[in-house]
Amino acid sequence: MKEKTTYKWGMIGCGSVTEVKSAPAYQQTDGFELFAVMGRDLSKAKDYAQRHHVPNVYDDADTLINHPEIDAVYIATPPDSHEYYALKVAAAGKICCIEKPLAPTYEACQNITAAFEARNLPLFVSYYRRSLPRFLKIKEWLDQNKIGTIRHLHWQFEKPTNDLDKSRAYNWRTDASIAPGGYFDDLASHGLNLFTFLLGRIARAEGIAENRLGLYSAKDSITGKWVHESGVSGFGSWDFGAEQRQDVVKIYGNEGNITFSVFGEQPIVLENDEERIELTIEHPKHIQAYHVENMKAHLNGEGEHPSKGASAAHTSWVMECILQNKIEVINN
Structure with missing residues (x-):
């Protein structure tokens, strides 16, 4: 352009x-x-x-x-x-x-x-997480083989109900006609999209999605497992009626592991036989700043933006596989 x-x-x-x-x-x-x-x-x-x-x-x-x-x-x-x-x-x-x-x-x-x-x-x-320095550092570690051959990723996310949920007031984020997975669509999409940025596209996925609380029409308890095209396996569990908030991702390699949060700003931690690195990398005040700057660079031919339509559609395919309670193999 x-x-x-x-x-x-x-x-x-x-x-x-x-x-x-x-x-x-x-x-x-x-x-x-x-x-x-x-x-x-x-x-x-x-x-x-x-x-x-x-x-x-x-x-x-x-x-x-x-x-x-x-x-x-x-x-x-x-x-x-x-x-x-x-x-x-x-x-x-x-x-x-x-x-x-x-x-x-x-x-x-x-x-x-x-x-x-x-x-x-x-x-x-x-x-926009694909453009944030925090996650680019994790990608750098993975590309440098800091934890050896990557084998598995695990994400556990839990969030208590909020006052809006308890009051049963309308919220489009928990309306199944707009967000079938409820907060899963809004929040888990960030993580699943990030994982394909870090580890490549997903070849197959499946899950179990339930509405246990009965507070709204969308799902509120989801588990999913998937396999990236590279062979790395993944597992996630998302509970939107938990006692307390938790957000922990761990990537396992044959020589170490990396631990981080998708939404929090806790330190990202690299551990292997030779070193333990703990880094705090804060987000910008306007969290989409790097994402927007990368759009300008892309439009001016100065770089490739990391989040475009095809990768976002792929994330929606993964979420749909998990929410539909069945195994699907990639066809996109």
């Missing part, structure tokens, strides 16, 4: 994820401008635009997508609307970044990626 001095972005959706995590990163990246924001509630969108100093505000997505000055669109809405908006962006011939997960179903993910591939348009997905 031809380098531009400034890429003007339009943002669809102005929910909590955009307040600190993402929108400021677009504004602070040299060569990017957050030019417009759209929200279905115009008064809320205007308030957001005023607080974040966004010059243009709309309550109609088509107006934003087809604005002649807008080069790229960031879709920051709940997953059930991603396909709808993404196909419009592709038809308009615009660059796109979509929040994760890419869509509630693998079929919808395929529709999205096919639309952008057909028009040779860049499609990014906000799996």
